[in-house]
Amino acid sequence: MNRNIFNLTRLxxxxxxxxxxxxxxxxxxxxxxxxxxxxxILTTSFYxxxxxxxxxxFYTTCLIFAGLSFAVPMKAGLFHIGSEGQILFSALIGAYLxxxxxxxxxxxxxxxxxxxxxxxxxxxxxxxxxxxxxxxIFKQAHEVVVAIMLNFIFAAITTWLTVxxxxxxxxxxxxxxxxxxxxxxxKNDYLKTYFENSPVSVFLFAALGCCMIxxxxxxxxFIGYKIRAYGANPHAAARLGxxxxxxxxxxxxxxGVFSAGVGLTEVFGNTFQYKIGFSPQYGFLGIAVxxxxxxxxxxIIGSAFLMACLHKGxxxxxxxxxxxxxxxxxxxxxxxxxxxAASYYLAQHFAGRKRKS
Amino acid sequence: MDSALVxxxxxxxxxxxxxxxxxxxxYFSEKSGVAQIALEAYLLIGAFTAASFTxxxxxxxxxxxxxxxxxxxxxQIFSLLILKFKGNSIVIGTGLxxxxxxxxxxxxxxxxxxxxxxxxxxxxxxxxxxxxxxxxLTLAVSFWLSEKTIWxxxxxxxGEKKLALQSVGISPSLRQWQSLTYSAFVTGLGGAVLSTSLxxxxxxxxxxxxGFIALAALIFAGWNLPRSLIVCLFFGLCEALxxxxxxxxxxxxxxxxxxxxxxxxxATLAALLVLRSKYPPAELK
Numbered sequence: 265m266n267r268n269i270f271n272l273t274r275l276x277x278x279x280x281x282x283x284x285x286x287x288x289x290x291x292x293x294x295x296x297x298x299x300x301x302x303x304x305i306l307t308t309s310f311y312x313x314x315x316x317x318x319x320x321x322f323y324t325t326c327l328i329f330a331g332l333s334f335a336v337p338m339k340a341g342l343f344h345i346g347s348e349g350q351i352l353f354s355a356l357i358g359a360y361l362x363x364x365x366x367x368x369x370x371x372x373x374x375x376x377x378x379x380x381x382x383x384x385x386x387x388x389x390x391x392x393x394x395x396x397x398x399x400x401i402f403k404q405a406h407e408v409v410v411a412i413m414l415n416f417i418f419a420a421i422t423t424w425l426t427v428x429x430x431x432x433x434x435x436x437x438x439x440x441x442x443x444x445x446x447x448x449x450x451k452n453d454y455l456k457t458y459f460e461n462s463p464v465s466v467f468l469f470a471a472l473g474c475c476m477i478x479x480x481x482x483x484x485x486f487i488g489y490k491i492r493a494y495g496a497n498p499h500a501a502a503r504l505g506x507x508x509x510x511x512x513x514x515x516x517x518x519x520g521v522f523s524a525g526v527g528l529t530e531v532f533g534n535t536f537q538y539k540i541g542f543s544p545q546y547g548f549l550g551i552a553v554x555x556x557x558x559x560x561x562x563x564i565i566g567s568a569f570l571m572a573c574l575h576k577g578x579x580x581x582x583x584x585x586x587x588x589x590x591x592x593x594x595x596x597x598x599x600x601x602x603x604x605a606a607s608y609y610l611a612q613h614f615a616g617r618k619r620k621s
Numbered sequence: 622m623d624s625a626l627v628x629x630x631x632x633x634x635x636x637x638x639x640x641x642x643x644x645x646x647x648y649f650s651e652k653s654g655v656a657q658i659a660l661e662a663y664l665l666i667g668a669f670t671a672a673s674f675t676x677x678x679x680x681x682x683x684x685x686x687x688x689x690x691x692x693x694x695x696x697q698i699f700s701l702l703i704l705k706f707k708g709n710s711i712v713i714g715t716g717l718x719x720x721x722x723x724x725x726x727x728x729x730x731x732x733x734x735x736x737x738x739x740x741x742x743x744x745x746x747x748x749x750x751x752x753x754x755x756x757x758l759t760l761a762v763s764f765w766l767s768e769k770t771i772w773x774x775x776x777x778x779x780g781e782k783k784l785a786l787q788s789v790g791i792s793p794s795l796r797q798w799q800s801l802t803y804s805a806f807v808t809g810l811g812g813a814v815l816s817t818s819l820x821x822x823x824x825x826x827x828x829x830x831x832g833f834i835a836l837a838a839l840i841f842a843g844w845n846l847p848r849s850l851i852v853c854l855f856f857g858l859c860e861a862l863x864x865x866x867x868x869x870x871x872x873x874x875x876x877x878x879x880x881x882x883x884x885x886x887x888a889t890l891a892a893l894l895v896l897r898s899k900y901p902p903a904e905l906k
Contacts, residue, residue: 295731343711405893406840408658408711412833416886424879551715587731594723601716602698605708 277556280607284600295587305584306577318462323572328471329525330550335559340515341495346411347523348547349418354389355527356422359538362443389524390517397516401509439539448536465533479561552597629861637857642811643835644849645763646804653800654780658714661832662721663805667692667812669725672739672823685813692809693802700801704794741822752818776800837889859888
């Protein structure tokens with residue numbers, strides 16, 4: 265009996281996802297579209313061609329990182345919606361360093377240069393996330409308000425830097441110059457060739473690795489225990505000697521590093537430059553990904569792939585239907601968030617009734 | 622007094638109108654014990670509804686009323702998920718913001734065949750004082766409701782001590798639902814000001830974080846309505862300065878537009894640094 269209840273609550277978000285999808289397709293009726301047609305586009309467009317599948321896997325990579333960036337602070341009870349700004353900021357730092365640093369013509373110098381760029385991009389992401397922690401530690405400001413304000417500010421700063429300082433001289437679009445050719449080593453990697461030059465790159469494996477490492481860290485290490493303990497009960501954790509400041513710094517710092525992962529994936533795996541507006545709000549998509557997986561780090565892999573398929577499908581709605589646009593992706597995220605949130609209650613309610621009878 | 626200064630102060634009052642409405646709306650929701658980060662969505666829905674209804678009916682009153690009513694209807698999703706399904710209000714609020722951002726372009730495409738702005742509204746005989754009249758009325762009603770009526774007291778008890786309310790036989794969820802709906806109603810009016818008075822059409826994402834700025838104002842003011850309105854006026858001043866600076870050639874050649882646009886957000890963060898909320902935001906859990 266106990267096992268049964270456990271299963272039901274565990275399955276709840278997935279049932280919520282199905283419910284959300286059905287609701288979304290029914291919503292299409294209001295816009296004079298056939299729900300079945302919309303459903304077919306949403307669910308099948310990701311494997312139309314090898315290129316499409318590669319694109320979906322690229323989205324998956326970004327969404328895994330974005331999902332982790334939301335999930336880690338959530339374990340500590342923090343609602344982190346600032347990853348959009350951190351993604352923009354770190355991607356710009358990565359693109360700038362990629363053009364500014366020119367390695368010498370030997371493998372040793374190349375490795376050092378690559379390491380410097382990747383580490384400083386990750387550090388930029390972490391630093392921008394720690395700003396939120398600083399506001400929370402020193403002024404008890406609410407993280408949601410601070411994060412939203414920082415999102416606006418980072419968007420303004422990166423736009424200004426791109427247009428006025430780093431604009432590519434050979435391009436009409438607002439984007440930076442391509443990074444140094446020696447850093448474009450992912451241009452011909454195995455995955456890209458296999459998927460007909462789609463944006464996917466080896467960062468996919470990095471993202472998968474991060475999920476597995478985090479899963480291990482959460483369950484088997486002291487630091488994972490600390491964060492979980494703080495998230496479950498801050499007062500009890502304080503009695504155990506885990507201070508709020510420490511937890512905030514660690515969890516938000518890690519969140520920033522994962523946000524920077526999205527930036528790296530874009531700049532070093534896809535376009536090799538910083539383009540204004542490259543992110544279709546990965547930061548917010550990450551929230552849906554993470555909630556769907558109930559912040560389970562291994563579950564994030566599956567939910568990221570699912571959301572990537574739906575996102576790919578939603579962006580095809582532009583071409584395939586008359587009234588629905590790519591904005592439908594946001595509606596989809598919202599409805600999935602709602603139905604997942606409601607599904608917990610329904611599952612518990614249902615399980616509770618079963619137990620009584 | 623200098624005429625430029627008067628101009629800035631007047632324009633500060635004008636641009637802080639949506640903030641004042643949103644802060645009043647947020648106050649009712651936060652006081653009843655529900656964290657409200659969907660103010661942004663309410664502003665957007667209100668702005669879009671007001672723009673479309675005013676465009677078709679050629680009447681501001683209809684536009685404002687429609688904005689308030691439709692936003693209140695839209696907020697029923699929030700109330701249902703929070704009160705009935707016991708969802709986390711921050712999670713649902715984020716979802717609501719996404720929903721508003723996503724659904725408006727699709728509706729706009731169905732009605733006006735454009736995903737961007739709505740067609741511009743032409744109302745030659747509309748009074749420029751109309752939004753101020755609405756504001757004064759709203760503030761008066763809100764203050765009376767929250768401070769002078771038994772309903773207001775019960776609404777606050779729903780936020781602070783549910784048990785006390787239950788013990789006199791009143792359902793806290795009922796008061797919370799009424800308060801959430803009123804909150805959306807008022808914030809929708811703010812959205813209407815945004816699209817019909819501050820500009821002449823709805824443009825995508827025109828609320829640009831005002832919902833969150835209003836929430837920040839409430840936090841600084843320690844969840845006190847009159848004080849939060851003063852903070853809103855301060856944020857309005859920052860925004861008015863930003864608009865003045867952008868139109869001033871001498872300044873805009875030295876400071877890039879992106880930095881000037883940043884002023885309201887930076888001011889919010891600066892205020893968070895300088896001021897400190899006296900009462901911990903218990904509602905924001």
